[in-house]
Amino acid sequence: MRRSRPRPWLRLEFDRRQRRRTRVSSDEPKSDPSSVWEDAYAGGDADRSWTQLEPVDSLKAIAVALPEPADPVIDVGGGASTLAGRLLADGFSDITVLDLSSSALQLAQRRLGKSAERIVWVQGDLLDSVPEREYGFWHDRAVLHFFTDPVQRSRYAELLARRVRPGGHAAISTFAPDGPDRCSGLPVRRSSHEDLENLLGDAFENVATWTTSHQTPRGTPQPFNWIVARRRTN
Numbered sequence: 347m348r349r350s351r352p353r354p355w356l357r358l359e360f361d362r363r364q365r366r367r368t369r370v371s372s373d374e375p376k377s378d379p380s381s382v383w384e385d386a387y388a389g390g391d392a393d394r395s396w397t398q399l400e401p402v403d404s405l406k407a408i409a410v411a412l413p414e415p416a417d418p419v420i421d422v423g424g425g426a427s428t429l430a431g432r433l434l435a436d437g438f439s440d441i442t443v444l445d446l447s448s449s450a451l452q453l454a455q456r457r458l459g460k461s462a463e464r465i466v467w468v469q470g471d472l473l474d475s476v477p478e479r480e481y482g483f484w485h486d487r488a489v490l491h492f493f494t495d496p497v498q499r500s501r502y503a504e505l506l507a508r509r510v511r512p513g514g515h516a517a518i519s520t521f522a523p524d525g526p527d528r529c530s531g532l533p534v535r536r537s538s539h540e541d542l543e544n545l546l547g548d549a550f551e552n553v554a555t556w557t558t559s560h561q562t563p564r565g566t567p568q569p570f571n572w573i574v575a576r577r578r579t580n
């Protein structure tokens with residue numbers, strides 16, 4: 347097995363189990379999320395339906411929430427997204443990217459080169475691994491919908507309310523009700539804007555919602571619902 351050279355600037359914990367990649371045919375339901383994601387990132391960008399080289403809706407969410415460049419920002423399930431690099435280029439100085447997949451984070455780091463040192467990388471399940479501090483902007487593109495179990499969804503909502511500072515914003519997107527019911531072979535829970543508002547609960551007020559049609563690299567449209575919500579100050 348090839349081992350990565352230790353890079354002390356990475357807060358990246360490797361889970362050996364995640365390195366065991368099991369190839370599973372794409373239409374077969376899959377059950378081990380860790381190996382599913384490692385497998386997904388083993389292919390090229392075009393193999394990943396969610397790839398978006400220009401993160402247009404994420405940038406729209408930022409334009410709505412208007413976080414300050416000094417605000418702590420976290421991209422949960424950020425994978426190999428280009429968003430962190432865009433934030434760095436826009437002067438954001440306190441960026442965390444968290445993902446279950448170490449391969450995804452390595453892809454993102456490789457793309458950024460030396461600039462990757464200016465980002466905090468966390469490998470782990472977001473329900474257990476979000477650093478214990480407050481963020482001014484929480485970004486989740488296409489991750490919440492993998493939490494299909496009501497208990498997990500309540501934990502997500504509680505975590506969000508604890509980790510987004512009063513006055514800070516959360517930007518979340520999931521497949522819309524007419525979107526796919528699976529992604530990467532895993533079942534998803536699709537959400538209307540109202541579902542998202544209800545999940546966020548009284549701790550947040552809705553700032554903006556919109557629906558977008560993401561074109562996969564293979565040209566298939568996928569409807570997503572977005573919400574930007576502000577953490578109440580009282």
Ligand SMILES: C[S@@+](CC[C@H](N)C(=O)[O-])C[C@H]1O[C@@H](n2cnc3c(N)ncnc32)[C@H](O)[C@@H]1O
Pocket residue numbers: 379383396397398422423424425426427428444445446447450470471472473486487488489492529
């Ligand atoms: C559909 S991809 C979206 C990636 C990224 N947000 C983007 O827009 O390119 C879902 C991502 O969520 C990550 N993921 C799935 N379940 C997770 C969990 N429980 N905790 C952290 N990351 C998770 C996957 O590894 C994958 O990178």
